[in-house]
Amino acid sequence: MPFTHTFLVPEIYLDFRCKGGACRASCCENWDIAVSQDEYFRLLGMDCPPEIRRRLDCAFCAPREISPERFRLLAPRFDGDCPLRAEDGLCALQLRCGEAALPAVCRLYPRAVHTEFAYECACSNSCEAVVEQLLAREAPLTFCNAELTFPEAPPPGRHLRRPRGKYSAVRQLCGEILQKRALPLPERLLRVGEALRVLEPLLDAPAGDFGAAVERLALCDAPLPPVAMDASAGFASARALLETLAADKCSLAPRWQAAAPHLPNAAAFFRERRAFAARFPTWERDLEQLLVHHLFYDRFPFSDWHERFQDEFAALCALYGLLRLLLTGYTAEVPTREGFADAAAAAFRLVEHTRFDHNAAVLLRRQGGAFPGNLLAL
Numbered sequence: 077m078p079f080t081h082t083f084l085v086p087e088i089y090l091d092f093r094c095k096g097g098a099c100r101a102s103c104c105e106n107w108d109i110a111v112s113q114d115e116y117f118r119l120l121g122m123d124c125p126p127e128i129r130r131r132l133d134c135a136f137c138a139p140r141e142i143s144p145e146r147f148r149l150l151a152p153r154f155d156g157d158c159p160l161r162a163e164d165g166l167c168a169l170q171l172r173c174g175e176a177a178l179p180a181v182c183r184l185y186p187r188a189v190h191t192e193f194a195y196e197c198a199c200s201n202s203c204e205a206v207v208e209q210l211l212a213r214e215a216p217l218t219f220c221n222a223e224l225t226f227p228e229a230p231p232p233g234r235h236l237r238r239p240r241g242k243y244s245a246v247r248q249l250c251g252e253i254l255q256k257r258a259l260p261l262p263e264r265l266l267r268v269g270e271a272l273r274v275l276e277p278l279l280d281a282p283a284g285d286f287g288a289a290v291e292r293l294a295l296c297d298a299p300l301p302p303v304a305m306d307a308s309a310g311f312a313s314a315r316a317l318l319e320t321l322a323a324d325k326c327s328l329a330p331r332w333q334a335a336a337p338h339l340p341n342a343a344a345f346f347r348e349r350r351a352f353a354a355r356f357p358t359w360e361r362d363l364e365q366l367l368v369h370h371l372f373y374d375r376f377p378f379s380d381w382h383e384r385f386q387d388e389f390a391a392l393c394a395l396y397g398l399l400r401l402l403l404t405g406y407t408a409e410v411p412t413r414e415g416f417a418d419a420a421a422a423a424f425r426l427v428e429h430t431r432f433d434h435n436a437a438v439l440l441r442r443q444g445g446a447f448p449g450n451l452l453a454l
């Protein structure tokens with residue numbers, strides 16, 4: 077049954093259009109697309125043209141762990157593409173049987189509907205069309221309320237133990253700090269970390285104390301505590317993180333393989349970093365747009381129920397370091413705006429569709445040292 081509600085969305089959400097067959101790295105490629113038990117049996121019993129039936133009958137395999145929500149996977153073809161994709165890049169299932177025939181994940185992607193803490197909806201930065209929307213935008217990202225309808229009600233999520241006002245205030249503050257363009261981006265990130273450090277113990281404090289702290293922090297005028305910012309150590313950290321993450325077969329792997337030869341050591345990175353800044357003079361604004369959109373999509377710093385704010389902040393620093401190295405190295409190989417967008421979308425496929433927050437915090441903790449500051453020095 078269709079579900080309609082007012083959602084908070086980034087304004088660019090309303091202009092999103094899938095690029096369809098024109099997409100360079102389609103979401104149909106190299107992904108294990110999971111379908112639920114109900115969807116699986118619906119697709120197997122569906123009345124459809126013989127060509128689609130042939131494709132559907134050979135399209136599924138069982139995941140390692142089966143659940144009603146993740147009952148079968150659409151097994152990629154030998155070349156990594158979805159078996160239901162037509163030669164022109166469009167979805168044969170949708171073309172021949174209509175949008176209603178698609179599994180829920182294909183109908184929704186790249187949108188994510190969140191109802192756990194507040195009604196929020198955003199597209200994922202893992203879609204190249206979304207990244208391109210963000211890179212084309214000069215003004216800071218803005219948000220608005222929009223009435224949206226989805227084919228079904230989203231599953232009920234967890235509920236915040238604290239008043240929703242505090243959830244929204246922390247998230248809004250993080251976004252506002254990241255958009256203070258008078259400050260260099262690494263300083264804005266450090267101030268987000270400082271805000272989280274101050275606010276975490278106040279989450280259960282009276283609303284007045286909490287609100288006063290938020291107002292103070294929003295000014296961004298207090299001196300920051302001293303923090304080690306060693307770019308060479310940050311390079312070693314970010315490179316080790318990328319090597320570990322790209323060792324698995326994932327979207328990041330081919331982009332990092334192209335980037336890594338350009339960044340054999342910190343000195344090479346510093347050289348390429350200058351070339352990157354000359355090639356993309358708006359890189360700081362571009363990264364701001366990607367990060368602000370990501371924080372909203374990911375419900376930062378509440379994205380993982382079990383994480384502490386400082387772990388969420390560590391993951392944000394890891395993401396910054398990862399993007400700095402990947403974008404610098406990859407665009408040394410593919411020096412175009414498309415190369416920038418493709419590498420960013422590949423990074424966010426990993427970051428937004430796995431437990432990156434948790435894994436990055438664990439990996440960085442194992443490395444030890446003053447990693448947030450070092451990564452922000454990149």
Ligand code: SF4
Pocket residue numbers: 093094095096099100101102103104185186202203204205206
């Ligand atoms: S990645 Fe985005 S633009 Fe490309 S096919 Fe998927 S939804 Fe469309």
